[in-house]
Amino acid sequence: MFGLARLALFGFVVLTIVYFCLSWYSRAARRDKLEAEWDREDMTGDREAFVDEGLREYDGSLRRKLIWGVYIIPVSAVIALIYFMNFH
Incomplete structure (x- = not known):
C-alpha cells in the first residue's frame, strides 16, 4: 500500500513538472509565432496588444486543453496496467 502511495506522489510531482514545462514551451512558441506574424505582415499599431490578444485566444x-493529457494518459495507463496484472 505504501508503495502505491509513493508511486502516486512521485508520479504526480514528475507529471506536474512535465505539465508546467510543456505549458511554458507551448505558450512561448505561440508568442514567437504571433511576433513573427506581426513582423511578416508589417502591421501598424501596438505589437504587445496584438500578441496579448493572440495569447488570450x-x-x-x-x-x-490537450496539454492536460500529460496527467490523463499516464495515470490511465498505470491504472489499466495494475488492473490487468492483478485481475486477469
Whole structure:
C-alpha cells in the first residue's frame, strides 16, 4: 500500500513538472509565432496588444486543453496496467 502511495506522489510531482514545462514551451512558441506574424505582415499599431490578444485566444484553445493529457494518459495507463496484472 505504501508503495502505491509513493508511486502516486512521485508520479504526480514528475507529471506536474512535465505539465508546467510543456505549458511554458507551448505558450512561448505561440508568442514567437504571433511576433513573427506581426513582423511578416508589417502591421501598424501596438505589437504587445496584438500578441496579448493572440495569447488570450490561445488560452481558450483546444491545444491548451490537450496539454492536460500529460496527467490523463499516464495515470490511465498505470491504472489499466495494475488492473490487468492483478485481475486477469
